Amino acid sequence: YRSTDGGNTWSAPARVGEGHTPTQLYLDSASGNLYIAGDSLMVSTNQGMSWVSLSTKTNVLHTAVITGDMLLVGGDGGLEMVPLANSAVPRAIQQLPLGQFFSASLDSQNAVWAAGPAGLFGPAARKVTNPVGAVAALANSSDIFAAGNQAVYLSEDGGSQFSSGKVLADGELRAPFPPLVVDPVNPSSAFVAGTRLYHTTDAGQSWAALPVVDSDTTRVIIAIAMAPVQRTTLYAATACLPEIVLTSCPPVSLIWRSQNSGQTWTQTGSVSGYVNRLAVDPRQNNTVYAAVGGFPAGTSLSAGYVQGDLQQSINSGMTWTSIRTNLPNVPVNAVVIDPTSLPPLIVTPVPQPTFPGQPPTPPFGPGRFPVFNQPAQTLYVATDAGVFVTFNLGGGVGGGGNVAPNPQWTDISWGLPPVPITDISLRQPDGILLAATFGRGVYSISAKGLAAGIVVNSLSINVTLMKGTAVTTGVPLFNVTGSNTLGWRLNAYDSWLGIAEANGTLRPGGSGQAAVRVSAAGLQPGTHLGRLQLISGSFVQTVFVVAHVTEAPAQMTIFSGNNALGNVGAALPPLQVVVSGANQNPLNGVPVNFAIVSGGGSISSRTAFTNAAGIAGTVLTLPPNRATVQVLATVADLSVTFTATAVDVPALLQDSIVDGVTFNSYAPLAPGSIILITGQNLAQTTVFAPAGTLPLILATTRVWINTAAGEAALPLLSVSPTQVRALLPTDVSAGVYGLRVEAASIRSNEVQIYVAAFAPGILTQSGNGRGLGIFIKDDGSVVTASNPADRGSSVTFFATGLGPVNPPVGPGEPGAVEEPLNRTITMPRVFFDTYAGDVLYSGLAPGVAGRYQVTVRVPLLVSPATNISVSLLIEGFASNRVTIPVR
Template structure:
C-alpha cells in the first residue's frame, strides 16, 4: 500500500488526491499505519471518477430514464420469459449502513437503511429482514425517520450524505413517504436535494417535517439548506439557505416546543482530485418560530467563532430534557478532526465545552466528514454518544468517555428504544448491531444481504468456492457455497481476486492501490506479491490483475504500465506509460490502467484500458504497443474482453452517464482496435462496469449501474437478464463455463447467480429447442429429467470436473418423457446432466444436497 503526505492546503488544485483514495480499515490497522508513517488515508473517489470523467458531470436524468426503461422491460414480460436469480451470499459479512430506526411503539420493528442497498425492515427483532425500498430503484439512503405519533408513517431521504465518493456517484432524488410502515412509498419532493443528511418529524404532527438537504457533492447548487413541509410533503419550503456551497447536514427539534429547531450547516466542495470540507459558513443556526427566521449561534453563545477550518457539525436534543442540546464540532478543511463537544442547558442560548478536542482526538480517525453524528439517550440527558470511527459513550454529560466494544468501525447510525432504555440499534460499515445492555456488548445481524462487492471470483475446479473483494470488509470467500459462512482472507478494502483455474492452491488477492497478496496453499496463508512493482508508478484504487487464459501460470498487473510475472513471484514491466500521464492535479491515483485482457491462444496479444480513456494493444508480448483509442469516447475504460477464437476481436465497455443525447457504452473491434463499432443499441445511457463474452453464440452479458443485461445478437439488442435481481449497481461478472452459471457481484446487495444454459442453447440445435427440465433442483433423494424428445438417446452424469460418473438412461425418449433417478451413492455437490440425441446434446446443471 502506498502512503502519501497531506497537502498543506486543500484549495490548491494540486491537492494530491491520494488523500482521498484509501480505505476505511479496522481500528488496529489505522492505528498501526499512523504510528509507522504518520500519515492517514481516506475513502476513495474511484466510483465518482468512473462515472463523471472527463467532464466532472453525472446526468441524473439519464439514470431516471434508465430506471423507467428497466421497469418497463420487467413489467411487460411474463415471468416465464426469464429465469430467477439466486442469492448466494454473504449474509454474515454486512456492508455500509447509513441509518437505523426502532419503531416508537414496538421494539421488534426495526429498520436499517444502507448506502447502496436500500431499506430493510424486520417485524421480529431482526430474526428476518425484508427489503422494502427496491421498487423505487433509489437504493442509496441518507436518512429514515419514523413519525413518533404514528409508526405507520415513515420518511426516507435518498442519497447518502456522509461526504464519501460513493455519495457523489449514487445520488438520490428526494424524499419518500410511506403510510403503511414501508410496504409502499411515494416520492414527495425535493428531487434536486441529491443527498439528505437528516429528517426530523414533529412528534405531535406526522405531516410537519424538517429535512436537511446537502445538495450536490461535486458541485454547487441552490437546493441546499433546510426544508419544511406542513402537509406531509405535499409542498416544501426552503426555510434556511446560506450559500450554494453550504450543505445542511443535520437538523434537530425540541420535542417540548417544536418551534425550536436547530440546523447544522457545513461548507463543503469537492472534485475527484480536490476536497475542501470546511469554511466560515459551517455553523449552527437556530429558529425559535418553527423555521420562519433563523439566527446563527457562535462565539457570543460560547460556540467556536466562524473559522475557515470549521468542518462538519453534529447536533442532538435531549428528549427527556429538551432544553439540553449537544453539538460536536470538527476542524481542518481536509480531515475534519474532532474539535470538541459542546452542551447547552438553555435551548442553545449559552454553550459550554464539556469535552475538549484532545480527549477524543482519534474518535474520527482523521476523516470526520465521514461521520459527524452525536446522539442522546431519550430517557437520560446525561448519556451522550459520539458516533464516529468508534462510538464513544459518556454517562456524565461528556466529562468522561468509554469506547463501546464489539463492533466494526466507521459508525453512521444509532437509535434507542422509547420503551427500554437499554435497547439500542447501531449501523456502521460492517452492518447493523443491537445491544440490550446500553452498549456494553453488541450482537451483529448475520442475515442482511448488503455486502458491497468491487470484484468477485468463482473457483473453476471447485465452483462452490466463491470469492469477492468488498468495500471495507476485506477479501472474503466461502468454500461451501453457503450464504452464511463467508470469511475474510485478506485485509483492507478488497478488490480483484484471481484463483488459478487449474491449480486452486494459487490464489491472488488485492486490497486498495494494488496491494497484492499470493497464497500457494489454497488460501490458508498469504504473502506479499508485489516484488518488482515500482513504487513510483501510479496505481488505481482498483488495480487490475488477471491470469492469462492461455497459460494459467502467467499473470498481468497494471499500474500506469503493464507488468507480467510467473505466479506473481517477481514482476517485470512490459510496457511504457499507457495513459495520458500524470494528472494536472499531481494525483498519483489518476492516469492508471483499469482493464486488461489477454489472448486465449498465445502470450503475444494483450489489450489494456485506462481511467483516462486510452486503449492500447500489443501483438508481440509487449515489445511494441499501439494506441487504438481512436473511435472510442474519452471515458473511463471499465472492462475489456477478448474472444477465444480470434485475437483481433475484442469488446470494450466504458463508464460515465449520458453527456450528449446519445452516449455509447459498449464497443467491438474485429481488426485489433483499428476500428470500433458501437454495439450499445438500446442499453440505457448509464455506466457499464463489466462484460462477459460467449462467442460461440454471439451472446454478451454486461454489468451496469442498473442490473445485468444481455444480448443474443452481438449487441444488436439488449434486455435485462432474470427477474428478481435488485435494481442496484452490478460491479463485476464471472462466468463458470462447466456449469453455465453467471455470477454477479453487486455494490450493496451481495452476490447472485444465474443459470444461463437455456440462453446459451438458443439456436444451438434441435435438441436444445426442446424443453428439458430437471426437478427438484437442488435434489435430495431423487430427481426427474423431463423432456419432450421423440428419438433414441442417452442421459449421462458427470462431476464438475467433467469426469463421467454413470449413465442415467439409454433408450427411446418418447416412451420415457419423465426419467426419475435416485441419488443413492451420489455425494452432495454440483453435477452435470448431459442429454444426447444422436450428434446433438445439451447439458444441464444439477445440485444434490444430502
C-alpha cells in the first residue's frame, strides 16, 4: 500500500509476489528504491507503484539487510550479496547452508550430510541435489541415499557423484518429504515411502513397489523404522496431513507393523499427534519410540499446533505411554537410541511374585532371577527447545516385574542456536552427535564422556498468582548418579524471580528443591516468561518459569456437581465453580483450592485453574462406604461447599469367577486353585500381597467362602476395584460354595462356585494360560526358543489346583523349604506330546504361597521342536496345554 499524504489515505494495493511472512520493505535511501525479499527478490523504482523481479542465485528468501552499497539477502540457499543502484559488482559469498534442515547423517568418513528444502549439502557446504528431506549414510558403506518429493538420490562413491531417479508412482499421495530408511547391515537395501514402501536391494538400481500400508486414501506414511535385531521387522506411521489432502483431518498417527520386510502390514495402535520419527530398541523388537512434533516428514502448519510428546510402546505399538517426564512442553521432533547403552545381563534380587505367571527360580522362594532383554538406557531427543538426553530410561523387567520407564532428561543444548532442532544422528563408537536445525545449519558435539548428573524435573515451571502477591515454588533437583555427590548453582535472569539459596549439593541418588520466589508486585495481569539457569559440572540447563498473573476475584458460585449421588467408590461428574471479577466478567487462570472436609473419598486435583469461561473443577471419587461427603472450594477469601452422597455396595456378576491361571470359564476350581473374581467396587485401590504367608485382608477387602462349618476368609494375592485374586486352600473339599467380596465392611452379593477334587493349571510366560510355559532348567535358566530343553534332562514348572498335600499347610502358607516338603497326595502324570515324562517331584513350591512345583524329565522319544505340547493329568482331570521348545 502507498500513501502520499502522511498516512491519511492509502492507494489500492500493488500485487508484488509470494513470500514467507513476516516480510519487510527495505529502502535504499541513496536511490529511493524499495526492495522486498520474498520467494524472489523484488524491486520498485517508482515508490511501490510497480515491481519487478531481480535475478539471484538464492531463492525462497526470508530476510535481507542493506549494508553500505550492497543488499545482503538470506534464504534456504544461504547468503548472497546483491548490488544496489550504481554500485560495484559484489564479491562472491560461498553458499553457506544456513537454511532449514530436516535430516542429518554421517558418512563412512564421518563427514556431515544435511538435507533440507535447499537441497543436500555435504562436505565443504557443497549443494548436490534438489530439495530433499531425508539423508542416510552408514559407517560401513560409501553409499549415500537422499529422498526428495519427486526423486531419490544415490551416491555409491561417498558423495563425489550422485544419480537420481523417480521412485514413487506418478500421482501417488506422499508426505512433503517421503521418509527413508537404510538397512544398517546391508547398505544396498533401502526403503522410501509414499502410501506404500518402495524397496531396493541393489543400492537403488531398481525399486520394487510393496503393498499399500494404509488403505485410507487420505493418509500417507510420515515415518518408518527398522528393528535393528530383526531387520525384517518394520514399523510405519501414517497420518492425514491437511496440507496434502486439502481438507481437515484429525491429528492422529496410526502405527503399523510388518514382520516380512513390508510385504504385509498390521495396524497395531495409534498415537495422538503427528509422529516425526520412529525408533526401535536395539534388542527388543516390540519396544518402539515415537517422537511427536512439528515436522512430520517435512514442515506442517497443522503439526505446529498439536501438543508434542515422546511415547514408548513395549508391545509393538498396541499401547503407548508418554515418557516426556521433565522435558519442556514443546514438540519432540526426533529420537535416537544409543545402542551402546544396554544394561549388563545380571542376576537381580526379586521380591515374592504376586500374580500368576511370575514364578521364582531356584533356590525357590525369595531369591534371584536372571534379567533378560533389557531396553537401551540412553536416549537423545531433538525438540523445539533444544537437545536432551536421558541416561536412566528405566523400564524392562527388574525387581520381579514390569517396571514403568521414568527417564530424567538433561539439557545438552549449550552451543546450539535458539531454534527448533529438527533431527539428530548418533555415530557410535565414535560418539559423534549431530543436530540439524530449522534455519541455522547443522551442529555436532562429542557424546563421549557425557554421564548422568543433576537433572531438573521439570525444565519448565508454571505458577499462577494474583496481581500484587507472591508465591514460593521449587525447582525439583535429582542426582541420578549412584556414586558421586554433586554441586549445583542456580541463577535468575529476571528481577521478579528471587532465589533464597543459590548453591547446594546432592548426595548420590538424592533429590531436593531449590526455592524460587515469584513476585507479581510489579507485573500486570497476563503471562510472563522468566528464566533460571542451573549449573552443575559440565551441564548448563535452562529452566523456564511461566507466571500467570490474574486479577483479584470478586465472586465465586457453584456451576455444577452439587448434591450428586453415586456408587460407592465411583468417580462423580466434575464439581465446578465459576470465578468472576468486580465487573462480573469471568477470570481466566485463577487457582481454586478444593479440599474434602468430611465424609472421606478423594479428589483428582487439590488446585485447579479457571479456564477462559472462569470455570475450575475437580473430580470427586466417593469413599468405599456409604457416606455424605462435603468438599470445600476456596479462592482468596471466597468459598463454597459441595455435598455428595455415596450409596452403592460391591457387586459381583454371575459367572464372574474363573480359574486365575487357565482362565477357562467352563472348568471347575479345586483345592490349591488361584481364583479370579471380577466385579465392581471390590477395593479402594490396587494392592498386591507381600512375600510370605498370604494375608486374609488387603486394603479393607476380604473374600468370604460359605462352607458347612461357617464362613472363612480366603488368602488374597491381589485386589483392585474390578478384580480380586484369591487362593482356595489345599484342604477345601469338593462341593458347591457361596462366595462374597467385602470392601470396607460392606459385602457384595453371593455367587456360587463349583469345587472339584482337582483342576490342574500350568503357568505360562504370557500369563494367560496359553503358549510357552514357564519351564526352568537345572542350571536355573528359563527355557526359551533360544534356550530349549534337552531331551532326557529335567525341567521344573509351576501349577495350581493339584489338591491336598502332605504334610498339610494352613491357608495361604508357603511350602516348606526343607524336608519334609509338602508333596501332593496324588502324583500327577505329565505328557510331552504323547510321551509321558518321569515326574521327580510334585508338591508346593518351597518358600512360595499359592504355587505347586512339578519337576519332570523330558522323554527321550520326543522329537526336537519349538512347540512341543505339554499337559498334566491327575485323576482324570486335565490341565491347559502349554508348549516347550525341545532339542
